[in-house]
Amino acid sequence: MYGCISEGCIALEYILYPGCLSSTDQYQYELSVVNVLKSLNVDFSYAENVNCCGLPLRSINSYGWVYLSARLMSVMESYGKPCILLCNWCHASLSYVKKLLNNNEALMSWVNDLLAREGLRYKGDLKFKHIIQLLCEDIGFEMLRSSVKREFKGFKFSVHPGCLYFRPNDIGRPDDSHEPRMLMDLVKVLGADAELCLDCCGWAIYNTNTSTGLTLAGNRIKLASKTDGIVISCPHGGIMMDKNYEEACKVSGFKGDVPVLYYTQLLGLAIGLSPREVALNLNKSPVNVLTCKLGI
Amino acid sequence: MWADVTVLSEKASVELVRRLNYFPSNVNVFACLQCGKCTSGCTVMVLMENFPHKVVDMVRLGLVPELLKSDVIWACTQCQKCRDACPQKVNPSEVFIVLRNISIIGGGSVPDTYTSMLSKVLEYGFIQDAIEIVGSDSLTYDRLKLGLSQLNGPKDMDTFQANCMDAFQRGA
Ligand code: SF4
Numbered sequence: 001m002y003g004c005i006s007e008g009c010i011a012l013e014y015i016l017y018p019g020c021l022s023s024t025d026q027y028q029y030e031l032s033v034v035n036v037l038k039s040l041n042v043d044f045s046y047a048e049n050v051n052c053c054g055l056p057l058r059s060i061n062s063y064g065w066v067y068l069s070a071r072l073m074s075v076m077e078s079y080g081k082p083c084i085l086l087c088n089w090c091h092a093s094l095s096y097v098k099k100l101l102n103n104n105e106a107l108m109s110w111v112n113d114l115l116a117r118e119g120l121r122y123k124g125d126l127k128f129k130h131i132i133q134l135l136c137e138d139i140g141f142e143m144l145r146s147s148v149k150r151e152f153k154g155f156k157f158s159v160h161p162g163c164l165y166f167r168p169n170d171i172g173r174p175d176d177s178h179e180p181r182m183l184m185d186l187v188k189v190l191g192a193d194a195e196l197c198l199d200c201c202g203w204a205i206y207n208t209n210t211s212t213g214l215t216l217a218g219n220r221i222k223l224a225s226k227t228d229g230i231v232i233s234c235p236h237g238g239i240m241m242d243k244n245y246e247e248a249c250k251v252s253g254f255k256g257d258v259p260v261l262y263y264t265q266l267l268g269l270a271i272g273l274s275p276r277e278v279a280l281n282l283n284k285s286p287v288n289v290l291t292c293k294l295g296i
Numbered sequence: 297m298w299a300d301v302t303v304l305s306e307k308a309s310v311e312l313v314r315r316l317n318y319f320p321s322n323v324n325v326f327a328c329l330q331c332g333k334c335t336s337g338c339t340v341m342v343l344m345e346n347f348p349h350k351v352v353d354m355v356r357l358g359l360v361p362e363l364l365k366s367d368v369i370w371a372c373t374q375c376q377k378c379r380d381a382c383p384q385k386v387n388p389s390e391v392f393i394v395l396r397n398i399s400i401i402g403g404g405s406v407p408d409t410y411t412s413m414l415s416k417v418l419e420y421g422f423i424q425d426a427i428e429i430v431g432s433d434s435l436t437y438d439r440l441k442l443g444l445s446q447l448n449g450p451k452d453m454d455t456f457q458a459n460c461m462d463a464f465q466r467g468a
């Protein structure tokens with residue numbers, strides 16, 4: 001099983017890096033994370049002097065990507081604290097670049113020469129965790145279970161961990177590449193039933209082919225039509241399935257109400273936060289269906 | 297016929313060493329069995345007629361210039377399913393990335409969204425500036441109104457930009 005609070009990890013203080021999309025667009029993710037962490041008494045502060053991990057720009061030039069991820073890690077290393085990430089892409093990017101740099105001295109010295117111009121140096125000892133990993137491993141299920149004030153008994157959610165949380169296996173991912181279970185377990189601990197979906201939300205192709213991206217998102221939403229909603233934990237899924245809800249449903253010919261929300265929003269509601277405190281008013285999918293069912 | 301393939305393969309090897317391996321990305325097209333597992337699970341196979349095993353085979357045959365002329369190199373959503381499914385660790389998803397990189401280094405056009413994201417990174421450090429969101433209550437929200445701290449982009453923006461320019465032009 002995962003680690004838990006009794007192993008003492010929670011005494012740590014963390015630094016938070018929300019990433020581009022959560023901090024410029026998907027505010028409901030960042031805000032719900034902040035309020036959930038506060039409620040669970042987790043100490044954290046924001047990392048400063050940070051930048052995009054570069055993964056979205058990898059298609060342009062892989063060296064640009066390596067520089068951006070290495071810079072981000074070198075800045076966060078200087079805090080000497082473990083880092084919390086909210087985005088699957090950030091987490092995959094840092095994991096991948098860390099592995100590349102560890103195995104390639106020429107790449108390492110190239111990137112450190114660039115970083116030196118800013119007085120930075122990449123050492124390679126940053127510890128970072130995705131918020132989902134942190135909830136499973138550092139906070140633990142016992143603590144979560146005991147914090148639940150509003151159970152989701154009788155609800156069934158379609159769980160969407162998102163591609164890069166569990167793929168590709170060879171760069172080292174937090175969860176099993178064929179049967180990721182962290183997000184499933186986190187939903188179940190709130191009393192709800194959960195079914196797993198490993199599909200892609202289509203964000204990356206949306207950049208070059210809008211209709212294909214929306215079709216992928218719409219088809220994914222359709223798959224959840226018999227559930228109480230889709231639970232996500234990556235802002236790319238949030239953009240595609242929540243922000244683009246209407247368009248995605250239209251493109252794929254789906255008519256129906258499927259709330260799409262972040263796990264931290266669901267968790268927040270479960271531990272007694274108000275819909276406002278998890279910023280449900282910023283979601284574009286019909287989350288009111290869910291709050292009506294809950295009577296809040 | 298066999299002779300042609302050999303010639304193509306030799307050409308491909310030279311081309312591959314020079315181009316595909318310009319970046320350490322674990323691409324191993326010569327190990328491909330053409331089993332089609334990558335294609336059978338590909339997220340966009342049906343929607344975009346993307347057949348990753350064919351792309352891998354074309355690279356192996358030295359048909360990189362043909363691929364660079366085609367839109368197929370952008371028809372991949374980087375879901376990494378093929379990478380995990382491949383029994384030979386060929387890494388098809390990475391082949392797409394390397395082809396895109398090579399295309400752009402060679403002067404090929406950059407899709408608009410990518411140009412825009414790069415310019416925002418150069419300006420703010422992030423792929424977009426913080427936007428305003430209209431909530432379901434019809435009110436407009438930004439970070440300040442939500443009680444979130446301001447964005448903490450790079451402090452020494454000039455050096456950051458210069459470094460980005462260097463890094464993003466490497467290989468050109
Ligand atoms: S799965 Fe791997 S070995 Fe099979 S066709 Fe695709 S790239 Fe080749």
Ligand code: SF4
Nearest residue numbers: 338372373375376378
């Ligand atoms: S990474 Fe690209 S080529 Fe591979 S399965 Fe996904 S969409 Fe298809």
